[in-house]
């Protein structure tokens with residue numbers, strides 16, 4: 001699971017820049033106005049990481065019936081509203097209603113299109129090539145952006161939320177995701193905050209890559225103040241695409257607030273520590289204080305494994321037809337398994 005030497009060398013070079021602190025001052029100033037005081041809740045994180053792990057389950061029947069290996073303990077009693085599987089891009093998401101925290105939970109899984117290592121290497125070269133609509137100077141990567149906005153995923157998630165709120169009342173929304181799923185979750189939370197209001201939406205991601213430039217990060221912090229971006233030890237993905245202080249608006253920049261999980265080893269004693277980072281998004285004392293060299297740290301958060309059961313392939317097992325409350329349909333190459341039949345909502349509102 002080692003990255004190729006070239007990539008590693010550049011990562012080390014960018015991480016050890018002596019000028020990083022100067023750029024951070026700029027970052028701090030930017031985000032300071034918007035940081036808010038959204039607290040990190042370890043218990044909540046420990047619950048939500050199980051959803052971020054469960055969404056990797058390829059057996060859709062065990063997801064819809066909530067009998068998968070992660071569908072126990074903290075997540076017991078979760079009711080799936082809809083599972084969305086974009087077969088071509090190998091993305092998967094679900095929407096459902098949780099007993100604790102009593103909320104709608106939307107979870108996105110990371111991609112397994114190539115091997116994880118290949119995907120990580122590709123991350124290094126992602127360009128900031130799309131202007132985020134309605135926001136001057138904000139740039140994001142086309143691939144991250146369109147995986148949420150330019151697929152059936154967005155439409156289906158909005159429909160599922162409407163359906164959930166109609167059945168269960170006006171619940172708050174928790175959006176979660178790991179890796180590439182964290183990037184999708186971020187765009188989703190931003191979209192939902194704009195549509196339903198910032199008060200209603202909370203975002204927690206695990207080992208997500210950077211997705212936009214400093215202007216985008218500042219905008220994001222303002223729109224989605226209830227955001228926790230968890231990073232783990234030497235996880236390589238939060239270091240990518242790289243942050244170059246001297247490129248200013250032309251570099252990627254994380255949004256706040258990071259919580260960095262790391263182990264402190266003193267003699268024979270290993271202490272697990274969680275550092276609550278500053279509001280800059282690029283706190284130099286958090287994951288940026290170490291080298292991003294580990295894929296293993298990327299695949300485990302809070303001791304929970306986050307990856308597909310079949311590695312390197314994109315498999316889905318559908319046997320939901322035998323389940324009385326499931327409706328399976330296909331829209332533009334996306335498979336949708338829902339608990340309720342689709343209502344002609346779009347026609348009504350047109």
Ligand SMILES: *[C@@H]1O[C@H](CO)[C@@H](O)[C@H](O)[C@H]1NC(C)=O
Pocket residue numbers: 041042043044047100101
């Ligand atoms: C943290 O989250 C848990 C689980 O949702 C909740 O029961 C608890 O009240 C929260 N703690 C605080 C201080 O908000």
Ligand SMILES: *[C@@H]1O[C@H](CO)[C@@H](O)[C@H](O)[C@H]1NC(C)=O
Pocket residue numbers: 146150
């Ligand atoms: C959206 O998807 C369509 C069809 O897949 C593609 O032709 C178009 O270029 C995409 N647009 C963006 C902004 O990604």
Ligand SMILES: *[C@@H]1O[C@H](CO)[C@@H](O)[C@H](O)[C@H]1NC(C)=O
Pocket residue numbers: 151152155331332
């Ligand atoms: C399916 O794709 C077509 C062509 O890209 C598009 O016009 C249509 O809106 C899509 N349908 C849905 C439900 O997304």
Ligand SMILES: *[C@@H]1O[C@H](CO)[C@@H](O)[C@H](O)[C@H]1NC(C)=O
Pocket residue numbers: 264273274275276
């Ligand atoms: C452990 O975490 C706490 C709380 O964020 C932080 O203040 C402290 O500096 C951390 N300790 C080490 C050794 O990183």
